[in-house]
Amino acid sequence: SASTLGDTGATSKNTLVVGAGENFNQAGTDGCGVANNGADNAQDVIGFSSRGPTADNRIKPDLMAPGTHIYGGTSQDPGYNGSGVCDQFRPPGQTLYAWSSGTSHATPAVAGAAALLRQWFLNQNSPAPSPAMTKAYLMNTATWMIGSGANDTLPSNNQGMGRLNLARSFDSVSRILIDQTRTFDNTGETHVIGGSIVDSTKPFRVTLAWTDAPGATIGNSWVNNLDLEVAVDGGSGPVLYRGNNFNNNQSQSGGAADGRNNVES
Secondary structure: OOOOOOOHHHHOOOOOOEEEEOOEOOOOOOOOOOOHHHOEOOOOEOOOOOOOOOOOOOOOOOEEEEOOOEEEEOOOOOOOOOOOOOEOOOOOOOOOEEEEOOHHHHHHHHHHHHHHHHHHHHHOOOOOOOHHHHHHHHHHOOEOOOOOOOOOOOOEOOOEOOEOOHHHHOOOOOOOOOOOOOOOOOOOOOOOOOOOOOOOOOOOOOOEEOOOOOOOOOOOOOOOOOOOEEEEEOOOOEEEEEEEEEEOOEEEEEOOOOOOOOEEO
């Protein structure tokens, strides 16, 4: 249900906070009690996934990844007893793999994606992405989830910006990337980027993220406020779209600026 994030790590401004969607793996009920109906649609948010908002009404989680009926390698330490793992060994008759469900599985999937993204930047002879760039990039390429517990307006306290999508992250679409090369020294400063949309039949995505300075632990935690604005001129004059002002998964024009969240799309 709403506002079930709990600990401070799950409400942190600058980390990637991950919720759990369903896997598609019809292999019976696991030791966590998740049956096949909890792993039958990758568009669904699983019921045990915590929801935002945070206490100061920021949007969390940021991203989703599958978190049900997940196979993983078991520890080969002699002291491993499967404590905290739903099925110590699965399938039976071997000791190399376990089976489990939880946001503890969705989270390392996104951590692995962040590592792959870092290596991809290096492979392109680019500097390693900052934490804010990593967050912006993965959230920018996420897929809107439209199943049970989802199908809501982005960014949402059920799914953030949606499910991790590395196929989109590593496709050949042209991108403009600006990472820590522009400093704002005073209130009211702006940074403008211009360009052309070469194919209006394809989605156009823009994301701004920054690592915010440490803030209050009680009350509102944000310190700095950057606002994303995108003006699109289709020939009849520019139409203004503000960050995080969506209707389902599509930006809508107008609306108020977001003064709380340090990721805007």
